[in-house]
Amino acid sequence: MENLKIKRHNINEQFVDQLASKYGLPLHVYFPDKILQNVESFRAVSKELYPESQFNFAVKSNPSRGALRAASKFKLAADVSSEFELRAALGEGIPGENLVCNGCGKTDRYLRTGVDAGVLFAADSFEELDLLNSEAKFQSKSARVMIRFVGMPLKGFSSLDQSTAADWTKFGIDIKDAKKVFAFVKERSCLQFEGLSAHIGTQVCNPKGYKVLIDNMLSIVEIAKNQGLTVRAIDLGGGYPESYLSEEDWDGFTSNLIQQIDGKLSDEESVTWNKDPMGFAHLKSGETRKNPQWIGKAYRTENPGSEMFRYILTHKVKSGERLCDYLKKIGSPRIILEPGRAFFGTSGITITEVMGVKYINDNPVVFVDMGVNNHGTNLVAPDIFPFEVIPKKGNDSNVGVFIGGRLCYTGDMISKVKVKLNRLPVRGEKMIIHNTGSYCADHFASNHCGFARPAKVAIWNDGKVEVWRKGEEFSDVFGEIETSQSK
Numbered sequence: 001m002e003n004l005k006i007k008r009h010n011i012n013e014q015f016v017d018q019l020a021s022k023y024g025l026p027l028h029v030y031f032p033d034k035i036l037q038n039v040e041s042f043r044a045v046s047k048e049l050y051p052e053s054q055f056n057f058a059v060k061s062n063p064s065r066g067a068l069r070a071a072s073k074f075k076l077a078a079d080v081s082s083e084f085e086l087r088a089a090l091g092e093g094i095p096g097e098n099l100v101c102n103g104c105g106k107t108d109r110y111l112r113t114g115v116d117a118g119v120l121f122a123a124d125s126f127e128e129l130d131l132l133n134s135e136a137k138f139q140s141k142s143a144r145v146m147i148r149f150v151g152m153p154l155k156g157f158s159s160l161d162q163s164t165a166a167d168w169t170k171f172g173i174d175i176k177d178a179k180k181v182f183a184f185v186k187e188r189s190c191l192q193f194e195g196l197s198a199h200i201g202t203q204v205c206n207p208k209g210y211k212v213l214i215d216n217m218l219s220i221v222e223i224a225k226n227q228g229l230t231v232r233a234i235d236l237g238g239g240y241p242e243s244y245l246s247e248e249d250w251d252g253f254t255s256n257l258i259q260q261i262d263g264k265l266s267d268e269e270s271v272t273w274n275k276d277p278m279g280f281a282h283l284k285s286g287e288t289r290k291n292p293q294w295i296g297k298a299y300r301t302e303n304p305g306s307e308m309f310r311y312i313l314t315h316k317v318k319s320g321e322r323l324c325d326y327l328k329k330i331g332s333p334r335i336i337l338e339p340g341r342a343f344f345g346t347s348g349i350t351i352t353e354v355m356g357v358k359y360i361n362d363n364p365v366v367f368v369d370m371g372v373n374n375h376g377t378n379l380v381a382p383d384i385f386p387f388e389v390i391p392k393k394g395n396d397s398n399v400g401v402f403i404g405g406r407l408c409y410t411g412d413m414i415s416k417v418k419v420k421l422n423r424l425p426v427r428g429e430k431m432i433i434h435n436t437g438s439y440c441a442d443h444f445a446s447n448h449c450g451f452a453r454p455a456k457v458a459i460w461n462d463g464k465v466e467v468w469r470k471g472e473e474f475s476d477v478f479g480e481i482e483t484s485q486s487k
């Protein structure tokens, strides 16, 4: 650890060079003061509207001891999805009672450790409820459970592979089985029923998604009540979005995309790689469209981060009351949120080096010294992040480029959307990708093509630097062969 005397607000050439020479590139950098700022904005909404709220940092968005230590320091609870995430959270001082254990296909060790620590399980199946009951009996304890529900009309609010509460999802229990599952819980004496949970997807830009979720959750509360169960907690999962683009850039991009679908753009004017229609895939070329609807994960929202939480709490429920007022009337159940992106996303940047520029179908493609294994969310759906060439120069002038990775895999594009760069870089210059604090470094991180996983470092407001993950070396990637003799 050392003091680099660098703050988040002056990301410049000197900052980038210092970090690059010490930790190598590519490099993931986090600014915990920004995480705290994001957390505080959620807390302010809670204080104003509904103090019975609990914020569980979704560890999967940045699974590292350092992120958990920061979360613990900021007095956050956590949402974990594996035995190791659970052990790390407990190890960093987050009490078991403040942990939610999510996941489908939980292992025996995960269940055992969780029951022992007194966590709250988001139970994913009837079978899991049975296993939890047996484990709790074995430990002479109770297992605290919420039921994770799916089967709600929530398709199209996130990318198809990230829609986790609609139909055709591997998670949870269908709401049409609500009565059955509540009866099942009541029959098992070592289960302590606490409530309901759901997670509808990530980067849910359209607040209607949360409206549908709340309306469904409140009707399940009624079903539980009619069966003599009290709902003490309603876990709304994560998904609170960020704006990756300004309104002007988003509007410009989507109207160009429509033109591209209509065949009005030349190859050189392409706005997405291989003319991917992204959120307009449902539209047919040549249709007249007055108000084309974007379906799936979007990149601009009117309700970023805690503003979506405000929307949720002030949303008018069936009775005409605001959700926050209605909840008070039904006994003030704890509202649990599990933000990952909204806490960590804007706190991080990734620094990489330019390997060169090449023209493909007349489009400039900037190649960088990293791959989708260092920027993984692009593998799920083409993402849009802000990029910047360092240093900025006086005569910079914007240029639209695609960004290519270095893996021997043609889908390895760091940006399949043509993004605006301050200028066309040359080999050896550095580039920054902004808002990469959640998922990017870890989702699909691998040693593909023999590349090492880069370091993760955090820079605190006072300039203190923490290494959250060491960059891998040759020996971490290729290691040694161990031999033993079978009998």
Ligand SMILES: Cc1ncc(COP(=O)(O)O)c(C=O)c1O
Pocket: 058, 060, 061, 079, 102, 199, 201, 202, 203, 237, 238, 239, 240, 338, 339, 340, 341, 342, 438
């Ligand atoms: C169960 C659960 N909760 C919370 C999250 C965090 O989502 P986000 O980072 O979009 O807030 C996820 C992400 O996949 C999740 O699966």
